[in-house]
């Protein structure tokens with residue numbers, strides 16, 4: 001694995017072997033330099049400004065809206081995990097990171113986005129498209145031919161391809177390597193939302209993606225206690241623009257939230273391992289449940305995205321979607337569960353369930369009775385017994 005360095009930052013941290021596996025990196029990255037009696041964890045740095053009297057040098061700490069040691073350990077850890085040559089950029093939310101990435105779409109350009117990606121990204125893109133005067137085109141991201149044909153229809157220099165895979169909430173799997181390389185061949189910029197897969201399952205920058213964005217709120221932080229985002233790139237020009245978006249719009253993260261996110265990151269690999277094992281078991285049982293109309297999980301051999309996911313990802317993730325016959329039944333399931341929590345969001349240790357169309361801005365092509373499961377790390381049999389009982393009760397009501 002390669003190493004990206006930021007000398008002014010790295011000088012304050014421990015130098016480590018850069019060939020370590022991601023399971024090791026999540027534990028060891030972003031630690032303070034070792035000396036007798038030094039802290040094992042970075043402190044929560046609470047300073048809005050930093051000493052300096054000469055001409056401002058932005059490679060150093062100056063002011064807390066530009067960069068702060070409160071972010072550096074987490075940003076370094078993320079960059080290492082995503083194989084970015086430059087430090088990560090933490091933002092106040094995933095959507096703030098997404099808004100910064102959307103600013104890369106030029107006026108009169110085109111943004112090609114999955115029709116079923118996170119609805120907040122779609123809503124934000126539609127709003128920015130109108131304000132900044134670019135065209136938003138939505139595609140079925142699993143249909144490679146259709147996406148490539150959309151790429152052929154746009155002027156390369158002013159287009160951006162947005163990939164989310166697996167998608168939220170339909171769990172469609174894109175042929176990510178093929179799409180990134182098709183975009184690159186045409187000189188089109190690619191942004192990948194890697195929230196669902198996490199860098200443990202795929203590292204899109206290695207495939208040639210230009211920018212990766214995350215809702216850190218989800219798996220990276222992992223405990224449903226912070227709202228944060230991040231953007232990563234290895235391109236100096238894009239890093240500068242994303243950094244400038246963050247500094248000038250001010251969508252920055254608080255020191256405590258970032259500290260919590262780094263603390264959460266330490267257990268990412270064990271959380272993912274357990275959550276994925278639980279998700280596989282639950283998806284398999286849902287797929288043969290007589291009261292379930294359809295189950296989507298890339299790990300199911302029968303899932304349309306299975307082959308691609310098996311080839312591209314080093315795991316199938318921990319989000320499962322299934323449909324009941326009606327929206328009323330889906331709502332009744334969410335109301336009946338006791339181990340699962342009926343709530344939006346995903347990626348925390350606790351299992352969540354949500355009927356996605358309760359959010360009226362979710363696209364109508366998402367089935368009315370679709371329930372999205374964020375499978376957590378509880379005992380799989382407790383999760384299954386609770387869900388199975390809720391589905392049966394909703395069906396017979």
Ligand SMILES: Cc1ncc(COP(=O)(O)O)c(C=O)c1O
Nearest residue numbers: 093094095118168195215217228
């Ligand atoms: C795939 C994906 N990207 C981005 C976001 C937005 O992140 P945040 O809620 O941290 O702003 C979400 C939130 O649900 C998401 O699921």
